[in-house]
Amino acid sequence: EVQLVESGxxxxxxxxxxxxxxxxxxxxxxxxxxxxxRQVKGKGLEWVSAxxxxxxxxxxxxxxxxxxxxxxxxxxxxxxxxxxLRAGDTAVYYCARGYCxxxxxxxxxxxxxxxxxxxxSS
Amino acid sequence: xxxxTQPPSASGSPGQSVTIxxxxxxxxxxxxxxxxxxxxxxxxxxxxxxxxxxxxxxxVPDRFSGSKSGNTASLTVSGLQGEDEAEYYxxxxxxxxxxxxxxxxxxxxL
Numbered sequence: 367e368v369q370l371v372e373s374g375x376x377x378x379x380x381x382x383x384x385x386x387x388x389x390x391x392x393x394x395x396x397x398x399x400x401x402x403x404r405q406v407k408g409k410g411l412e413w414v415s416a417x418x419x420x421x422x423x424x425x426x427x428x429x430x431x432x433x434x435x436x437x438x439x440x441x442x443x444x445x446x447x448x449x450x451l452r453a454g455d456t457a458v459y460y461c462a463r464g465y466c467x468x469x470x471x472x473x474x475x476x477x478x479x480x481x482x483x484x485x486x487s488s
Numbered sequence: 489x490x491x492x493t494q495p496p497s498a499s500g501s502p503g504q505s506v507t508i509x510x511x512x513x514x515x516x517x518x519x520x521x522x523x524x525x526x527x528x529x530x531x532x533x534x535x536x537x538x539x540x541x542x543x544x545x546x547x548v549p550d551r552f553s554g555s556k557s558g559n560t561a562s563l564t565v566s567g568l569q570g571e572d573e574a575e576y577y578x579x580x581x582x583x584x585x586x587x588x589x590x591x592x593x594x595x596x597x598l
Contacts, residue, residue, distance in 0.1 A: 399585065409592075410577060410589060410590065411577050412491075413588065416587070424584055424586060465539055472522060474524040474587075475524075478533035478535075480533055481533060
């Protein structure tokens with residue numbers, strides 16, 4: 367079964383740091399791009415960051431310079447280091463798999479984890 | 489990168505068809521044939537329903553279809569069923585691995 371399991375969320379003060387992890391199973395992790403998407407409670411989805419198969423990372427304007435995305439293919443794991451957190455970063459963070467079909471990968475996401483909640487508050 | 493624009497709500501009776509629009513710009517929807525649609529039930533993770541403007545991943549009913557014209561994409565749900573009641577989000581590739589999502593449309597089956 368294809369599965370993504372996020373961990374590492376919690377309560378942190380403004381200016382603090384958290385490291386989110388995403389454990390992948392049931393598929394060839396190293397052959398997929400991976401993404402983080404967040405959702406404020408009761409609101410829409412917001413793309414946060416993505417990392418290619420080769421480890422090249424990309425960020426939304428809202429988190430660039432504060433978040434760092436990395437992957438460890440040998441451990442089938444994805445990591446999001448979040449520094450200098452702000453109240454506006456409060457959300458459920460989803461790990462999501464880049465979509466590949468018929469040997470071709472497309473810039474969408476298909477499999478999502480259940481999310482981990484990050485709360486930034488004093 | 490600004491969010492794509494979706495109507496906040498849509499509705500239809502069982503068996504009817506409903507279409508949800510998603511408006512972007514020439515930098516996202518208008519630039520790429522990489523529009524996707526996601527269905528999200530309360531408390532659940534989103535589910536990919538449409539990729540590449542109009543392709544259904546395995547397991548998605550053919551009642552769901554997608555299209556695009558210029559900077560606007562659309563999702564049509566035909567033969568509405570109660571289980572289709574959910575929040576629907578569009579998304580588009582915007583270059584350099586970036587995705588931009590719509591604000592979501594709550595679909596109500598009357």
